[in-house]
Amino acid sequence: xxxxxxxxxxxxxxxxxxxxxxxxxxxxxxxxxxxxxxxxxxxxxxxxxxxxxxxxxxxxxxxxxxxxxxxxxxxxxxxxxxxxxxxxxxxxxxxxxxxxxxxxxxxxxxxxxxxxxxxxxxxxxxxxxxxxxxxxxxxxxxxxxxxxxxxxxxxxxxxxxxxxxxxxxxxxxxxxxxxxxxxxxxxxxxxxxxxxxxxxxxxxxxxxxxxxxxxxxxxxxxxxxxxxxxxxxxxxxxxxxxxxxxxxxxxxxxxxxxxxxxxxxxxxxxxxxxxxxxxxxxxxxxxxxxxxxxxxxxxxxxxxxxxxxxxxxxxxxxxxxxxxxxxxxxxxxxxxxxxxxxxxxxxxxxxxxxxxxxxxxxxxxxxxxxxxxxxxxxxxxxxxxxxxxxxxxxxxxxxxxxxxxxxxxxxxxxxxxxxxxxxxxxxxxxxxxxxxxxxxxxxxxxxxxxxxxxxxxxxxxxxxxxxxxxxxxxxxxxx
Amino acid sequence: xxxxxxxxxxxxxxxxxxxxxxxxxxxxxxxxxxxxxxxxxxxxxxxxxxxxxxxxxxxxxxxxxxxxxxxxxxxxxxxxxxxxxxxxxxxxxxxxxxxxxxxxxxxxxxxxxxxxxxxxxxxxxxxxxxxxxxxxxxxxxxxxxxxxxxxxxxxxxxxxxxxxxxxxxxxxxxxxxxxxxxxxxxxxxxxxxxxxxxxxxxxxxxxxxxxxxxxxxxxxxxxxxxxxxxxxxxxxxxxxxxxxxxxxxxxxxxxxxxxxxxxxxxxxxxxxxxxxxxxxxxxxxxxxxxxxxxxxxxxxxxxxxxxxxxxxxxxxxxxxxxxxxxxxxxxxxxxxxxxxxxxxxxxxxxxxxxxxxxxxxxxxxxxxxxxxxxxxxxxxxxxxxxxxxxxxxxxxxxxxxxxxxxxxxxxxxxxxxxxxxxxxxxxxxxxxxxxxxxxxxxxxxxxxxxxxxxxxxxxxxxxxxxxxxxxxxxxxxxx
Numbered sequence: 001x002x003x004x005x006x007x008x009x010x011x012x013x014x015x016x017x018x019x020x021x022x023x024x025x026x027x028x029x030x031x032x033x034x035x036x037x038x039x040x041x042x043x044x045x046x047x048x049x050x051x052x053x054x055x056x057x058x059x060x061x062x063x064x065x066x067x068x069x070x071x072x073x074x075x076x077x078x079x080x081x082x083x084x085x086x087x088x089x090x091x092x093x094x095x096x097x098x099x100x101x102x103x104x105x106x107x108x109x110x111x112x113x114x115x116x117x118x119x120x121x122x123x124x125x126x127x128x129x130x131x132x133x134x135x136x137x138x139x140x141x142x143x144x145x146x147x148x149x150x151x152x153x154x155x156x157x158x159x160x161x162x163x164x165x166x167x168x169x170x171x172x173x174x175x176x177x178x179x180x181x182x183x184x185x186x187x188x189x190x191x192x193x194x195x196x197x198x199x200x201x202x203x204x205x206x207x208x209x210x211x212x213x214x215x216x217x218x219x220x221x222x223x224x225x226x227x228x229x230x231x232x233x234x235x236x237x238x239x240x241x242x243x244x245x246x247x248x249x250x251x252x253x254x255x256x257x258x259x260x261x262x263x264x265x266x267x268x269x270x271x272x273x274x275x276x277x278x279x280x281x282x283x284x285x286x287x288x289x290x291x292x293x294x295x296x297x298x299x300x301x302x303x304x305x306x307x308x309x310x311x312x313x314x315x316x317x318x319x320x321x322x323x324x325x326x327x328x329x330x331x332x333x334x335x336x337x338x339x340x341x342x343x344x345x346x347x348x349x350x351x352x353x354x355x356x357x358x359x360x361x362x363x364x365x366x367x368x369x370x371x372x373x374x375x376x377x378x379x380x381x382x383x384x385x386x387x388x389x390x391x392x393x394x395x396x397x398x399x400x401x402x403x404x405x406x407x408x409x410x411x412x413x414x415x416x417x418x419x420x421x422x423x424x425x426x427x428x429x430x431x432x433x434x435x436x437x438x439x440x441x442x443x444x445x446x447x448x449x450x451x452x453x454x455x456x457x458x459x460x461x462x463x464x465x466x467x468x469x470x471x472x473x474x475x476x477x478x479x
Numbered sequence: 480x481x482x483x484x485x486x487x488x489x490x491x492x493x494x495x496x497x498x499x500x501x502x503x504x505x506x507x508x509x510x511x512x513x514x515x516x517x518x519x520x521x522x523x524x525x526x527x528x529x530x531x532x533x534x535x536x537x538x539x540x541x542x543x544x545x546x547x548x549x550x551x552x553x554x555x556x557x558x559x560x561x562x563x564x565x566x567x568x569x570x571x572x573x574x575x576x577x578x579x580x581x582x583x584x585x586x587x588x589x590x591x592x593x594x595x596x597x598x599x600x601x602x603x604x605x606x607x608x609x610x611x612x613x614x615x616x617x618x619x620x621x622x623x624x625x626x627x628x629x630x631x632x633x634x635x636x637x638x639x640x641x642x643x644x645x646x647x648x649x650x651x652x653x654x655x656x657x658x659x660x661x662x663x664x665x666x667x668x669x670x671x672x673x674x675x676x677x678x679x680x681x682x683x684x685x686x687x688x689x690x691x692x693x694x695x696x697x698x699x700x701x702x703x704x705x706x707x708x709x710x711x712x713x714x715x716x717x718x719x720x721x722x723x724x725x726x727x728x729x730x731x732x733x734x735x736x737x738x739x740x741x742x743x744x745x746x747x748x749x750x751x752x753x754x755x756x757x758x759x760x761x762x763x764x765x766x767x768x769x770x771x772x773x774x775x776x777x778x779x780x781x782x783x784x785x786x787x788x789x790x791x792x793x794x795x796x797x798x799x800x801x802x803x804x805x806x807x808x809x810x811x812x813x814x815x816x817x818x819x820x821x822x823x824x825x826x827x828x829x830x831x832x833x834x835x836x837x838x839x840x841x842x843x844x845x846x847x848x849x850x851x852x853x854x855x856x857x858x859x860x861x862x863x864x865x866x867x868x869x870x871x872x873x874x875x876x877x878x879x880x881x882x883x884x885x886x887x888x889x890x891x892x893x894x895x896x897x898x899x900x901x902x903x904x905x906x907x908x909x910x911x912x913x914x915x916x917x918x919x920x921x922x923x924x925x926x927x928x929x930x931x932x933x934x935x936x937x938x939x940x941x942x943x944x945x946x947x948x949x950x951x952x953x954x955x956x957x958x
Contacts, residue, residue, distance in 0.1 A: 057550035071536035071562030083550030443828035
């Protein structure tokens, strides 16, 4: 049997895996990347990328409709078959481009199913036969599966999950769709469905949409209001007791005894561990009660030399978090454990009818962490750019520590949030905190300018305080 | 005659003037703001704001057309009368809101024509009679006029200038429009005109569009290509020998002896000093050869206690630069001269068919300043987000000093440039320079992420260099 020797072997070529491989290669390691299915993982094939393409079309449609009679004329609507063809091409192009990008970093791609023989050997069973990879370090990045609900059994035709939702979008949009779960996938899917001609309903157990503490209540409330305005039905504090496929539809019974029939149901209630194809149990790798792999802050598992990143190890299950993990584990595997994971600095982005992006600590989280948080609220109603864009429902919230000026986090709701949040990320990482906004110049009109103007009086107030020693520990800032 | 006493009197309520008034008020000064015409100045009434509104509609139209057959169906076109009604409402709303905003800062607005009696007294002739303002410091912010061309005499009907262009956009778009000048106004106007149904031609003396050194040749070339793709005719190295209104159109003779007839001509060749209504000459205020008021780095004129900001004093004639001036002069007038102007840190933003935003030094400028610049070029062709947006013609260029890692500047061409540039502004201002991008996390997919990935190898390279002492003087960074 062939044996391939390398410094770092990465199992799984999703967003986290390829980021880990590239980072390790950039750090000087000889890297092998093993993937059994399509390169790109959930993110490229079923989630972030196709979703971003479809959400962008839906957003353009929304904007065009906003200006009908206010600068545009004609009529425009979503064309689902064409949109699907477009996103298929985007995904296929990117999937084709990925191996090339890996090649530039001298990363060897191996196709096949991996199984760990011991902490330094991986058996790979692929289309070109079997071989053994010998690696000084191994990074596991095989992701997770959509979490199943026994009461809503997925058949991938009428009842779909996170992996089959996007592929299930077919030439004729389903008339009525129930999204079970009001998290990121639920609010993103409902937006797409509604804009492309379906009638979407979101049902969620909790008291609000997007149950992520970094997303403020105000942002969740705005999102709910806007979803309802475009016709989405939002039912909170409710769950599905049972869903059954009957004929070409799904009969659903809710926890309040009400019933309804939908053409399709999307189960969007998070992710759970995949079956252990890798042989992790045999190696004695410690998992938590839910079955996610346990790691330390360096993302190393209970078995020295083996790292786990992304959804496989639980935690925030976004591509951005997986890529953060990839950078941390890639560097640690190549150079020794120096970098710690820190999800406070990873932005969370939602592409729904109101884009939302958030990073760091919310006011509640900051209080719980012992800070004295102050929140700067910047409504787009007063924003020149937002007025010029006919889109002034959004806002920016910035959370900082009143005593020291340390930047703690922020939440943005509104167009452009997905890029604007990077200014907040940079400030969270800066040793100057809120001060890093001092005397910045912005384009006019711009949202940056609105933010700067709203921060000015806070900066003046801080100027009068002598206490500028930040508390460490929230951000593992290298600066 | 009534006499009003204050700490700081600002003459002119444009973007620079109201920013100066607010900054001075925030610094504790009692402020009076004098305006003879409409509040908001050129920026709000004739330029940035109405342009941003119209450019946004044109951009939405472009995007909707891009996705026709690729996710959208129907037909959509520009509706100029409705667009004008929309922008009129936006401008009127903002104009109505401005006095309220000034009131929040306890700034007294006085309507009338100002004339300086001496360095501390201003005579104001207004609708409510005459009065005298006594001020410890005076900030002049009366702007400039569109530069006239003797060979293309403006009649504000068939031949318009920067101030009359937007108001001249009428219910029926002119069939053919010539833009004399390929600067910011020319490329922005041509985009609007073309998208709303006119046929635009740009004629410029120079060898490229947008003759601003901070905008790279690559960005200017891309802009030219895209303008041509939407149908704009671009004629370079050419000037207008004569233009004459004949009937309901304009006969134009070019410097190469060719002639053409246009329905309308826009003179867009920069700005020149206004007539001296303020009595500056009588006070002995020094002006340069072109007639712009001369100031020192603190924006103080040759007469102590009198400051001049924005277009009135020449320099980069953008609202962002005027607002930079406003902050500098507002603080200096209120607190003594501590802040210096620095246009290297002010972003330049163009809202044309390809949005462009740039800040700091270009490669050429950096070389001329004695740096060893390296340019990181990040084409959107490889960007996941740009692919998903079906809009991958743009790019980001980042200029930094290879020896020290000092961030020197950057130029962005493509959607979202106007906000993305603020990340570059912040890095230019940071003492960490390019290092401020180290270990930042970004949303996925996003343009921020593309930038971060492209910067990684440069950061690794810098890591190996011991020399990290930045050269001062390019940015008057306070940090």
